[in-house]
Amino acid sequence: xxxxxxxxxxxxxxxxxxxxxxxxxxxxxxxxxxxxxxxxxxxxxxxxxxxxxxxxxxxxxxxxxxxxxxxxxxxxxxxxxxxxxxxxxxxxxxxxxxxxxxxxxxxxxxxxxxxxxxxxxxxxxxxxxxxxxxxxxxxxxxxxxxxxxxxxxxxxxxxxxxxxxxxxxxxxxxxxxxxxxxxxxxxxxxxxxxxxxxxxxxxxxxxxxxxxxxxxxxxxxxxxxxxxxxxxxxxxxxxxxxxxxxxxxxxxxxxxxxxxxxxxxxxxxxxxxxxxxxxxxxxxxxxxxxxxxxxxxxxxxxxxxxxxxxxxxxxxxxxxxxxxxx
Numbered sequence: 001x002x003x004x005x006x007x008x009x010x011x012x013x014x015x016x017x018x019x020x021x022x023x024x025x026x027x028x029x030x031x032x033x034x035x036x037x038x039x040x041x042x043x044x045x046x047x048x049x050x051x052x053x054x055x056x057x058x059x060x061x062x063x064x065x066x067x068x069x070x071x072x073x074x075x076x077x078x079x080x081x082x083x084x085x086x087x088x089x090x091x092x093x094x095x096x097x098x099x100x101x102x103x104x105x106x107x108x109x110x111x112x113x114x115x116x117x118x119x120x121x122x123x124x125x126x127x128x129x130x131x132x133x134x135x136x137x138x139x140x141x142x143x144x145x146x147x148x149x150x151x152x153x154x155x156x157x158x159x160x161x162x163x164x165x166x167x168x169x170x171x172x173x174x175x176x177x178x179x180x181x182x183x184x185x186x187x188x189x190x191x192x193x194x195x196x197x198x199x200x201x202x203x204x205x206x207x208x209x210x211x212x213x214x215x216x217x218x219x220x221x222x223x224x225x226x227x228x229x230x231x232x233x234x235x236x237x238x239x240x241x242x243x244x245x246x247x248x249x250x251x252x253x254x255x256x257x258x259x260x261x262x263x264x265x266x267x268x269x270x271x272x273x274x275x276x277x278x279x280x281x282x283x284x285x286x287x288x289x290x291x292x293x294x295x296x297x298x299x300x301x302x303x304x305x306x307x308x309x310x311x312x313x314x315x316x317x318x319x320x321x322x323x324x325x326x
Contacts, residue, residue, distance in 0.1 A: 031097020031121070031296065038071040039296050042091025044101035046128075047079040049173075049205045050234040051262040055326035056127060056282035060100070063285030070289070079173070079204070081105055085112045092119050098292045102127040105175035113137060122295045126288050129177040134303065138295055141287050141305045143280045149182030149231075151311050152257050153189025155276045156227060159255070161193040165226040168217045169200035170210050170235040178205075178280075182231050182259060198225065203235040210235030214242035223248070230258045233265030233277070240273055251275055261312055263324050269317040277317065281307040282326055 031040045041064050045057050064072040073094065075087035081104050091099050092115055099121055103109060106129060113136035116123050125140035156167070169186075172179030179202070190197075198221050203210040210230060217225060228243075230236035236258035243250045250256055250273045258265055261279035268274040287305055294301050312320060 031095055036069075038066065038069055039098065039292060040094070040096040041070050041072045041292060042075070042087065042094065042096040042099045042101075043072055044075045044077055044084045044087040044091075044099075046077055046084075046102045046104045048076065049079060050207070050232055050260070051264055051326070052232060052234070052260045052280065052282050053205075055262065056102070056284065059283045059285035060126065060288060061285070063289035064100070064292070068289060069293070077104060079104055081108060085109075088112050088116065088123075092116055092121060095119075096121060097296045098122050098124060100124045100126055100288055100292065103130050103177070104128075104173065106131045106177045106180065107175065110136065122292075124288060124291055124295070126284055127178075127282075139291055139301050139303055139305065141284050141291060141307075143307045143309055145178045145181035145280075146185035148259050148278045148280055148309060149185025149187075150189045151185075151278045152182075152229060152259060152276070153186035155311075156186075156195065156229065156257055157190045157193050159275075160195050160227060161190075163226075164194050164196065166196050166198050166221065166224050167227040167229060168198050168214075168221070168225055170203040170213055170228065170230040170239060171200055172202065172205045172231040172235075174202050174204075176205075179231060186229060195227075203230070203238065205232050205234060207234040207238035210238030211242045212238075214239035215245075218242060218246045218248075222246075223253070225254050228254055228256045230256065232280075233258045233260040233262045233268075236274060237264055237268060240268065261310070261320075262326055263321065266312060266317040266321050266324060269312060269314055270321060272314060276311065276313060278311045279309040281309055283307075 064070040077083040109130045109132045122138040127142045201213050203213045236256050240250045255275040257276045259278045259280055261277045265277050269277050291301050
């Protein structure tokens with residue numbers, strides 16, 4: 001993964017890479033930023049479905065604070081695309097200087113993005129991606145979801161190929177770029193192995209749904225399940241409860257691989273209940289704030305900034321936990 005910007009490395013937040021180049025819209029005059037006035041930013045977040053999301057929201061709120069020269073309006077979409085579209089339209093009406101949002105799904109954004117473009121308001125995607133024409137948004141700051149899935153899949157392939165293991169998958173929110181790309185990467189990594197995928201269903205990135213879906217897997221397949229791939233820590237943590245309730249030992253009877261590397265996820269890894277965790281860094285706020293300032297000032301920015309993610313085994317998790325920020 002390519003490293004970016006000494007600013008974030010010094011802050012200890014997130015190393016980022018840059019790809020491509022895009023000239024950002026300067027934003028509307030009423031959006032602030034001129035003569036040192038605060039930059040008005042509308043931020044639409046997916047929701048609060050996980051520990052990762054809470055850390056991501058906190059990072060953005062800290063970076064886009066009054067103290068840092070912003071006036072931010074926050075909207076929680078509660079996992080609904082229609083709420084995000086309504087929020088973005090409200091931001092346009094308010095004449096903000098920039099719009100930041102984490103799209104709940106990949107599709108269905110063209111109309112509202114065109115409205116923002118027509119209003120000369122730059123749009124910065126943070127975390128997830130969209131499948132719209134790239135000319136409709138300025139840049140994206142996020143993680144490489146496909147690589148995360150591939151890293152998780154490689155661990156499973158290296159550990160279980162040749163053992164005819166039975167695998168179940170807890171997918172993220174249907175239609176989200178995180179779920180789509182992690183699935184693509186994971187499947188690429190286990191292709192050609194003798195690993196048998198028994199089932200794959202969405203747990204919507206939540207702990208509660210992860211538990212419910214895992215209960216269903218256990219009722220259907222019982223002790224034949226050897227491996228669980230949960231596309232985020234929270235679903236894996238929910239699955240732990242279901243596995244224990246079924247009289248099985250997580251990490252032994254069923255090995256568990258997850259993505260996120262939150263404190264709760266790494267704690268489960270350090271105690272042996274998880275077996276491998278791939279990081280998805282939520283601390284994107286400083287980079288987003290930097291990009292917004294440049295775009296509003298009329299400077300060119302790159303089309304993509306990707307966080308530098310790690311992967312952890314039990315020993316690495318134990319070392320990382322004392323200083324973990326999320």
